[in-house]
Amino acid sequence: xxxxxxxxxxxxxxxxxxxxxxxxxxxxxxxxxxxxxxxxxxxxxxxxxxxxxxxxxxxxxxxxxxxxxxxxxxxxxxxxxxxxxxxxxxxxxxxxxxxxxxxxxxxxxxxxxxxxxxxxxxxxxxxxxxxxxxxxxxxxxxxxxxxxxxxxxxxxxxxxxxxxxxxxxxxxxxxxxxxxxxxxxxxxxxxxxxxxxxxxxxxxxxxxxxxxxxxxxxxxxxxxxxxxxxxxxxxxxxxxxxxxxxxxxxxxxxxxxxxxxxxxxxxxxxxxxxxxxxxxxxxxxxxxxxxxxxxxxxxxxxxxxxxxxxxxxxxxxxxxxxxxxxxxxxxxxxxxxxxxxxxxxxxxxxxxxxxxxxxxxxxxxxxxxxxxxxxxxxxxxxxxx
Numbered sequence: 001x002x003x004x005x006x007x008x009x010x011x012x013x014x015x016x017x018x019x020x021x022x023x024x025x026x027x028x029x030x031x032x033x034x035x036x037x038x039x040x041x042x043x044x045x046x047x048x049x050x051x052x053x054x055x056x057x058x059x060x061x062x063x064x065x066x067x068x069x070x071x072x073x074x075x076x077x078x079x080x081x082x083x084x085x086x087x088x089x090x091x092x093x094x095x096x097x098x099x100x101x102x103x104x105x106x107x108x109x110x111x112x113x114x115x116x117x118x119x120x121x122x123x124x125x126x127x128x129x130x131x132x133x134x135x136x137x138x139x140x141x142x143x144x145x146x147x148x149x150x151x152x153x154x155x156x157x158x159x160x161x162x163x164x165x166x167x168x169x170x171x172x173x174x175x176x177x178x179x180x181x182x183x184x185x186x187x188x189x190x191x192x193x194x195x196x197x198x199x200x201x202x203x204x205x206x207x208x209x210x211x212x213x214x215x216x217x218x219x220x221x222x223x224x225x226x227x228x229x230x231x232x233x234x235x236x237x238x239x240x241x242x243x244x245x246x247x248x249x250x251x252x253x254x255x256x257x258x259x260x261x262x263x264x265x266x267x268x269x270x271x272x273x274x275x276x277x278x279x280x281x282x283x284x285x286x287x288x289x290x291x292x293x294x295x296x297x298x299x300x301x302x303x304x305x306x307x308x309x310x311x312x313x314x315x316x317x318x319x320x321x322x323x324x325x326x327x328x329x330x331x332x333x334x335x336x337x338x339x340x341x342x343x344x345x346x347x348x349x350x351x352x353x354x355x356x357x358x359x360x361x362x363x364x365x366x367x368x369x370x371x372x373x374x375x376x377x378x379x380x381x382x383x384x385x
Contacts, residue, residue: 003047005039007031012039014046017064062102063094065155069146079246080237088142091125104155109163112143120167133169140166177325179333190320198312200268201296204230205327208259209334209352212306212327213237217247218295220273228266231258232353237306244305245290255353269295276301 003016006024010032014025027042029035060068066089074082096115116136123131131139144161151159179187184206191199204215210232217236224230233256234247250256261269272295279299280287288301297303310327317325331352338348 003043005036005043012036012042014043016047060104062100062104062107063097065104065150066094066146069149073145073149078248080235080248083238085142085145088139089146092119092123092139093143104150107156107160109160109165112140112160112164113166116140116164117167120169133166136166136169140164176329176332177323178329178336179322179325181337183322184330184333184337186320187317187322190316194316196312196316197298198309198316200272201309202313203265203268204261204296205330206334207261207265208232209331209338210259211235211251211255211331211353212309214250214255214353216294216296216304216306216309217292220293220295223269223273223295225266225270225273228261228263229258230261232256236303244303247292250353252353254350257350257353259351 003014006013006015010030012027012029012031012035014027016023025046027039027046029039029042070082070086070089073085077085096118102111116139119136119139120130122129123136140161144159147156147159147161150156188199188202188206190196191202196202201215204210204218205212208215208230213235214232217234218230218232219234222231222233232250235250235255236244236247238244238246276297279301283300286300288297288303290303294303313327314324317323335348335352338351339345
């Protein structure tokens, strides 16, 4: 909910919309003198008051409910999760429903069936077509969370999403790009030769299989140079400044793990630590300081937005002619190389921070054609042909 200050008859008023109607609240503050700052504070207090359950019920507009929900749920979930919700609400849901003026109490499942069809056909922000099944399911999940909250607070009688239907999508199984050992070596060598900003990140990634956010959250107090290990216990995601600097726990409880590193990567870490110490001395107060002493950072001490790491690596792969590959897919490559080299599945599961071996095998183990040939030979031997 947003509001504004209006001066009228020598007083300040808070003007905003609630339940689809414009509302004026006299702030009891005179316009004369230096009172605008106090009026602005009073405006925010009024808005928070009208965001509470005491003043808003299920007669409100659906888009107003979304504003209320996204504010009230913020302290209840991980910052990165909240940012994802916020982007979907402001970028995808509200633009569609703003002009429809649906009240929360009048919503039906069919309204969202129509919405999901729209997303499939015309949901792209650039206007060039529709969204894929995964993107629509993500938006559907956000809506379901919003209505579960309304259900918990007795604002609705059922979750509307449960009575909606998804359109039919063509079955397109996503196949990740899995780099071979030779391709990984090519990328690492090029990153080192060109002194890429992402060189240390790439070496850590290829020798651990960590999630991108886990490496971006790595701090020096979790690096044991003497014993050649790093301890993964945090995650860092998001793009908004206040969320970008916020550390959370790894994706799963099994994500907390200690990982060994080869001598070359340890030497790179030692060199990076020395470089950062030198940069601090040279830049002085201009060197960016955070509550955490991050390992992966820029020369001025600032930390990377996760998306910028993607861009740096994508530029390198384009320059050396490697096929496009998501940073997350390097986990696939690490898992497959370990498995195909004889590493037990249970050990690969621990390496990736999964809770179950079935997750590792289903998502990240990509068996090669060599294994299939071995199976055929085994059958031939057994049958005697």
